Amino acid sequence: MTGLFSSFSLKDITLRNRIAVSPMCQYQAVDGFINDWHSAHYSMLARGGAGLVVVEATAVAPEGRITPGDVGLWSDEHTAGLSSIAAAIKTAGAVAGIQLAHAGRKAGCTPPWQGGAPLDRDDALAWEPVGPSAVPFVPGNDYIPREMTKDNIRQTQQDFARAAERACQAGFQWLELHFAHGFLAQSFLSPQSNTRSDEYGGSLEGRARFLLETVAEVRKFWPDNFPLTVRLGVVEFDDCPEHSFSESLKVIGWLKDAGVDFVDVGLSLATPGENIPWAANFMVPWAARVRREKNIPVGTSWMITQAKEANEFIQDGKVDVIFFARTLLANPHWPYRAARELEITDPHAVLPTPYAYWLQNWSE
Numbered sequence: 001m002t003g004l005f006s007s008f009s010l011k012d013i014t015l016r017n018r019i020a021v022s023p024m025c026q027y028q029a030v031d032g033f034i035n036d037w038h039s040a041h042y043s044m045l046a047r048g049g050a051g052l053v054v055v056e057a058t059a060v061a062p063e064g065r066i067t068p069g070d071v072g073l074w075s076d077e078h079t080a081g082l083s084s085i086a087a088a089i090k091t092a093g094a095v096a097g098i099q100l101a102h103a104g105r106k107a108g109c110t111p112p113w114q115g116g117a118p119l120d121r122d123d124a125l126a127w128e129p130v131g132p133s134a135v136p137f138v139p140g141n142d143y144i145p146r147e148m149t150k151d152n153i154r155q156t157q158q159d160f161a162r163a164a165e166r167a168c169q170a171g172f173q174w175l176e177l178h179f180a181h182g183f184l185a186q187s188f189l190s191p192q193s194n195t196r197s198d199e200y201g202g203s204l205e206g207r208a209r210f211l212l213e214t215v216a217e218v219r220k221f222w223p224d225n226f227p228l229t230v231r232l233g234v235v236e237f238d239d240c241p242e243h244s245f246s247e248s249l250k251v252i253g254w255l256k257d258a259g260v261d262f263v264d265v266g267l268s269l270a271t272p273g274e275n276i277p278w279a280a281n282f283m284v285p286w287a288a289r290v291r292r293e294k295n296i297p298v299g300t301s302w303m304i305t306q307a308k309e310a311n312e313f314i315q316d317g318k319v320d321v322i323f324f325a326r327t328l329l330a331n332p333h334w335p336y337r338a339a340r341e342l343e344i345t346d347p348h349a350v351l352p353t354p355y356a357y358w359l360q361n362w363s364e
């Protein structure tokens with residue numbers, strides 16, 4: 001019987017359950033290097049019992065960071081630190097995943113707790129953002145990205161590919177390309193941000209070209225027996241969400257043909273004014289439609305907090321994996337709580353032995 005605690009196999013990788021730690025930016029790195037914060041953070045989450053732990057948005061180039069504090073994999077020097085993170089995740093029994101990102105025109109900002117606005121231009125840590133077109137994320141704002149040349153595009157695609165190679169060398173076995181949230185790839189896809197008239201703009205084929213060429217380059221460096229996945233913003237909540245969703249379904253078909261194994265169904269966040277219908281589980285129906293209409297395994301996130309509901313989403317074949325974020329930040333041992341609530345056999349077994357032993361006969 002499938003459910004939240006049934007295993008999930010994709011290519012040669014098997015998750016012990018359907019609970020994934022969603023990539024959550026910590027903004028604690030220096031020059032892209034992880035430190036004790038990340039080691040403790042990811043060990044904590046991996047020991048909580050999730051089947052998959054995806055490391056936060058990891059920049060494929062310095063100018064692709066959301067903030068100066070983003071983790072990076074743009075240099076061979078970054079590999080060693082991330083390999084220790086991958087090892088810690090795997091030792092705890094979870095599959096080690098990593099999200100590779102380029103924030104595009106949303107890059108070069110302060111972390112959310114400092115307002116999330118672009119760094120002052122005279123800040124020594126600031127840099128010029130890049131994008132498909134010289135169109136600012138905030139209409140009328142003077143934080144305008146430099147329009148990428150075709151050489152810039154090719155270089156960034158290589159950056160993704162080389163970062164994927166490093167991720168494999170570091171021991172990660174699940175790769176998620178960040179094609180959502182208004183970041184670089186999403187901004188190529190959205191006509192709100194991509195006004196190019198060359199082959200990287202205009203038609204849907206043109207706007208999707210950056211994504212498909214990036215997947216093709218990554219495919220050369222990421223092992224075929226490990227899942228190659230994308231987080232894709234599948235819907236823009238504008239005056240006609242069905243339009244962007246129908247375009248996304250076409251793009252997902254092309255991504256699948258290019259070798260993408262799984263879609264983590266996310267939000268577009270391509271413009272600041274989106275009227276997002278925030279509510280519990282609100283992305284599940286969209287993910288279920290992708291799964292059904294494109295016959296591809298999917299995951300999703302966004303305000304999913306209840307074990308019984310999550311279990312039903314899996315049982316009903318709506319989604320294959322559920323990405324939890326704040327639910328797990330609030331309680332890293334939430335998988336154990338969920339296992340008890342769902343009356344799974346040996347709920348304590350989701351935890352490492354030193355914890356499982358003492359909890360096997362414990363009931364509060």
Ligand SMILES: CC(=O)[C@H]1CCCN(Cc2ccccc2)C1
Binds near residue numbers: 066181
């Ligand atoms: C890297 C990434 O996708 C993150 C960056 C920070 C904001 N995240 C998106 C977010 C928006 C609103 C509430 C919570 C989260 C996306």
